Amino acid sequence: MLLIYTQKITPRIVYTFKHICTNILGIPIKFTVKIEEFIAHEGMKLSYGKQALGNELFVQKVALLMEQGLSEVEIKIQPWGEGFCFFPVSENSALPFDIFAASFFLLSRYEEYLPHVKDDMGRFPASESVAYQEGFLQSPVVDIWAYKFKEVLQERFPEISFEKRKFHTRAIIAVEHVFSFQNKGFLRSLAGMHLDIIKFQFQKVIDRIQVLLRLKKDPLNIFGDLIAFIKEHKVPIHFMFQLSDFSIYDRNINYNRNPYRSIIKYVGDYAKVGLIPGYFAYENFKILRKEKLRLENTLHTPLERVINVKYNLNIPEFYTFLTELEIPADYSMGYPEALGFRAGTCNPFLFYDINTETTLPLKVHPYIFNSNIVEHANFEKFTTEIGKILSAVKKVDGSFKAIFKNQDFSEYSNHKDCYTLLKQIYEVR
Template sequence: MLLVYTKKITPRLRYTFKHVLTRILGIPVDFTTKIETFIAHNEVKMSYVKQPLGDEFSVRSHDLLFQQGIGEVDITIQNWEEVPCFFPANEKSSIPFDIFAASFYMLSRYEEYLPYVKDEHGRYTAEESLAYEHNFLTIPVVDIWCQKFKKVFVERFPDVELQERKFKYQPMINVPVAYAYKKRGILRTLGGFVIDVGRFKFSRFIDRFAVLLGMRDDPYNNFDALIALHKKYKTKAHYFFQIGDYATYDHNISIYKNEFIRLIKNVSDYSKVGLLASYASFTETKKLKKEKKRLNTTINKPVKRVRQHYNMLNMPQFYRNLIDLEFTEDYSMGYESTLGFRAGTCSPFYFYDIGLEIQTPLRVHPFCVQYNGELHKEVVTEEIMQMATEVQKVNGIFAAVFHNVVLSERNAAWKHLYINLLKAYSNAAHH
């Protein structure tokens, strides 16, 4: 047990130390504000104050973990052996910056509570972030800091046994539209034919016709092929089905169609299934509640996992809505059209609500790759593989989001990338 001496034990401090030391490094931790208790402690100990008491292991504290609410935070980026970090410490500190305050800043998404310029969907964009601005978005800085901290810590306390995590690959599949042509109702089907002709997409017209006559498989209905692929590479993917009502941004077929129900049930027999919350449910909790209930009824299992369609994620309201509806696992922490680690980490963490100053029961599973049609195919493969390597170095979870639509035959490059990732990391897949 590591004993930490600090002037004040706050919810932020407890949350961050438990995450960094216990969850990531496997070091159990306890706190004291009494100097005599600290001095009398003969085992592993460290101080987290402005000035160390003596020559003990210490991290110079920044004020962030002792504050409440949100304020402007002054940030200067420096390097710790080529890794960007901030909240610098003096030479008396065992490491050159306050790893705990910096980790809290990243994990709590502190910067997303500050004023920012929203995109057309009202979202926080990667360009607004500190990590983007200072070029460290594509590395999991929090996990890298933890590994570097571990090295310094073990040099000081060689008898301490730390847990070794294992690298895992976690593919996720969004299902915004289960079928390209099937089960869409007469009006949508006729409309589709009209659009094909109007836009001179005759091959699509023929394709649509062949699928509807049963002469060809629906191109988006590739679930059996995906299940076979995952079995071959011994990988468990998570699937997220969009089952909200038809709307401008939500185009799936009706959840009341038997074939769609069978499809979801079938996939849930082989894989973990969650809700792809509709665009509209972002602002309307009633819709989110209705969609959760629909999926519950369909798979006859409690629905705990959720992702927000279009990565509509606003702090802290969306997460509060999820907690109210008893979701326990969220997979929306990442950017829609930019590669990288939105919270600076490749490890799951509990959502800390700064407005209420509490650690919540909602576990956030960050991802660093999400398909977006705009991403340039060649460059992207290289960058994605590079990020996977970074995650491997810190034994984190490499989570990537694909769409069934993208993995259809129409997108050979993305399908190829998907299979390559499975081949490269199949032994490390999430079981």
């Protein structure tokens, strides 16, 4: 057990120390504000303050974890080893920066609460982040910092023991459209065929007719192929389905149709299944609850995971909704348009709501890339970058998560490239 002395125990301090020390390094911790208790303690101890009390392990603090609400934060990046850090402190500290304040800044998404320029979909873009601007977006800096802190602890306390974590990977398949042609109804099928003719996409016209005559499987119904991939390589894949009402934004088939429900149940027999909320659910609690119940009634199990694949994440309101609905896991923490670590970490973490200064019982699972960016990238260069990030995540025994769409594995997409990526992240041949 590591005893931590600080003049005041704030929710931010408890949250960040628990994540770094306990969640990542596996060290049990205890806090005290009593100098006498700290001095009398004969085991491992660390002080976190403006100055050391004696010759104990000391990490100097900046003000961020003592504050409430938001304030203007000056970020001054400096090199540290082969990487970067910010919130520098004096040489008296065991680390050249306040690792806990810097980690909190990234994990809480502090910068997303501050004024920023949104993209054309109202989202916080990667280009507005400190990580992008300073060149460390593709580095899991929070985990790297934690492992360097681990070395400091080992040097000071040779008797210390850490829990061993395991590197793992996970692909998430986002299913906004189960079918391309099937079960769309007469008017939608007629309108779709008319649009294909106007665009001179005659092969799609032929495919549509064959699918409607049941001479061919729908191009987006690739679930059997992905289940076969799961069975062959014995790897876990998560599938997320959308069950929202039809609108200009959400154009899936009716969630109540038996073919749709059958596919969800079929996939649920072999993989973990979650929900993609519809466009209106991100800002309307009642709609989100309705969509949650739809998936639960289909699978007859509680909903445990959701993902936002393209709309504004709307921090922290959306996460508050998930907490109120007792949904324990979210997979939305990433940039749809950029490769990298939105929260500076590759590992799951509990979300801290700065508005209420509380830790939500919601585990956020960050993803590293969304397949949207593959079609705009040089594929060879992209796979090289993925290889480098995989190596970085392995070094910190982290979790590599990637988002794909079912369309990515259809005949209308670069499905060979996507299967190559899938094999690369699972390291199968």
